[in-house]
Amino acid sequence: MTSNSYLINTTRFILLILVQVLVFNRLNFFGYINPMVYILFLYWYPLTQNRSLFIFISFLLGLMVDIFSDTMAIHAASTVTLAYLRPTIMRFCFGVNFELQNFKLTNTNRAQRITCLALMIVIHHFVFFNLEIFSYENVLLILKKVSSISLATLIMSLLLGSLFSVKKE
Amino acid sequence: MQQIINFIIRNKNFLLYVLLFTISFAFTVQSHLYHHSKFFNSANWLTGNIFQTQSNISSYFSLNEQNQKLQEENQRLRFLLFNKKEKDTVPLDSSYNKYTVIASQIIKNSFSLPKNYITIDKGRNDGIKPDMGVITANGILGIIENISPNFATVQSILNTNSRINAKIKNTNHFGSLVWDTKDYNTVQLTDIQRLVPINIGDTIVTGASSSIFPENIPIGIIKNFDLNNTQNSYHIDVALFNDMTNVKHIYVLENHHREEIQQLESTTKND
Numbered sequence: 087m088t089s090n091s092y093l094i095n096t097t098r099f100i101l102l103i104l105v106q107v108l109v110f111n112r113l114n115f116f117g118y119i120n121p122m123v124y125i126l127f128l129y130w131y132p133l134t135q136n137r138s139l140f141i142f143i144s145f146l147l148g149l150m151v152d153i154f155s156d157t158m159a160i161h162a163a164s165t166v167t168l169a170y171l172r173p174t175i176m177r178f179c180f181g182v183n184f185e186l187q188n189f190k191l192t193n194t195n196r197a198q199r200i201t202c203l204a205l206m207i208v209i210h211h212f213v214f215f216n217l218e219i220f221s222y223e224n225v226l227l228i229l230k231k232v233s234s235i236s237l238a239t240l241i242m243s244l245l246l247g248s249l250f251s252v253k254k255e
Numbered sequence: 256m257q258q259i260i261n262f263i264i265r266n267k268n269f270l271l272y273v274l275l276f277t278i279s280f281a282f283t284v285q286s287h288l289y290h291h292s293k294f295f296n297s298a299n300w301l302t303g304n305i306f307q308t309q310s311n312i313s314s315y316f317s318l319n320e321q322n323q324k325l326q327e328e329n330q331r332l333r334f335l336l337f338n339k340k341e342k343d344t345v346p347l348d349s350s351y352n353k354y355t356v357i358a359s360q361i362i363k364n365s366f367s368l369p370k371n372y373i374t375i376d377k378g379r380n381d382g383i384k385p386d387m388g389v390i391t392a393n394g395i396l397g398i399i400e401n402i403s404p405n406f407a408t409v410q411s412i413l414n415t416n417s418r419i420n421a422k423i424k425n426t427n428h429f430g431s432l433v434w435d436t437k438d439y440n441t442v443q444l445t446d447i448q449r450l451v452p453i454n455i456g457d458t459i460v461t462g463a464s465s466s467i468f469p470e471n472i473p474i475g476i477i478k479n480f481d482l483n484n485t486q487n488s489y490h491i492d493v494a495l496f497n498d499m500t501n502v503k504h505i506y507v508l509e510n511h512h513r514e515e516i517q518q519l520e521s522t523t524k525n526d
Contacts, residue, residue, distance in 0.1 A: 104305075107305075108305075108309050111365070114366070114367050114500070117366075117367060117438075117439060118367045119367075120367055137268045138267055138268055138271050141268060141271050141272055141275065142271065142275070145275045145279075148279070149279075153296070153297060153299070153302055154297055154302050154305075154306075155297070155365065155368075156296055156297050156365070156370075156371075156372035156374075156408060157368065157370070158279075158282050158283045158285075159278070159279030159280075159282040159283050160279070160283055162275070162278075162279040163276055163279035163280055163283060166272060166275045166276055166279065167272070167276060169272075170268065170269070170272040217280070217283050218368065218369060219369060219436075220283075
């Protein structure tokens with residue numbers, strides 16, 4: 087990582103937390119839909135060899151969102167799970183190319199990127215709502231929340247992604 | 256020994272993940288069991304100030320509406336004041352007062368989670384203590400849970416851990432007020448015996464056996480009711496007077512007799 091990349095990731099970390107807690111946590115679309123766009127950080131984070139650091143940063147990110155929204159450590163638990171599973175998801179979506187040194191997200195096609203993002207969102211939300219509701223009498227409620235909020239998060243993430251994406255040469 | 260160290264180095268990512276997940280899982284489970292989330296709450300310096308700044312800016316947009324609400328409340332209170340029957344003696348000593356009222360504002364509201372917490376802009380320095388009651392002009396809001404020097408979090412009545420003593424107005428039949436997480440305008444009153452005559456539209460107020468809220472603070476009206484599974488008590492849906500999505504000005508109540516009541520209750524229990 088270059089020093090420039092440190093700067094970008096720190097800014098992204100702070101801005102995504104602020105956007106999440108000040109804007110998206112207050113949307114309450116249909117009374118309960120609050121997209122969790124902060125997981126874009128995990129999607130955009132460079133593909134480094136140092137996975138331990140990545141897992142730890144993701145834990146901090148989740149914990150910060152938790153402290154702001156009074157949800158104990160539910161965000162932290164689901165974000166850390168997603169951080170651990172990210173290489174597996176990416177390998178599944180992008181194939182063997184992912185292992186190569188010069189692999190970049192911008193070199194892949196749109197369908198692959200959307201699949202990858204959607205998978206990450208669904209896994210994160212599944213862990214999150216299982217911990218939040220925490221009872222198997224409410225399986226239907228969990229499924230309803232996972233599906234509707236995943237969709238909202240995916241749409242919002244794609245919009246944010248296209249807004250802040252690096253222009254292709 | 257070498258093999259153990261090798262194993263740890265080889266699986267360090269997995270072990271780190273398990274460690275962090277266990278920590279967060281432990282905190283989460285603990286919050287489901289006990290209602291005090293001491294470690295992570297939004298009543299700290301950083302989050303409090305960020306929410307305060309945000310609230311300072313956004314409160315301008317609803318200024319008219321909030322002023323209207325406050326004026327309506329003033330009107331009602333003045334009506335009560337001018338039509339009050341004069342008593343012979345008025346105690347001047349403030350130590351006769353049972354309740355202290357502290358006015359405050361909400362800087363973060365939440366109503367879409369199963370466990371909702373509200374953050375307010377007064378804290379320990381303003382005389383706020385845990386377990387004080389919080390009300391608005393229309394009805395009850397919740398109970399103070401965590402405090403910091405300048406901020407406090409309120410456990411909303413829209414929280415699965417919340418249990419508030421409530422009764423049907425003008426009777427002494429009381430039950431507990433809980434929330435089933437389904438609708439933020441409706442809470443549930445349980446443990447009312449089936450012999451009690453109730454009707455749709457009856458008013459629900461706070462009960463006398465709570466040392467947090469004064470008696471007869473309005474909560475809501477009965478929306479519908481049915482008997483529970485064991486057929487011996489009612490399960491009542493209560494439509495709240497408060498619009499939980501739009502609250503700004505609140506009052507924190509301190510009961511001066513609370514310690515005395517608790518002390519008495521604990522000695523009675525021990526005997």
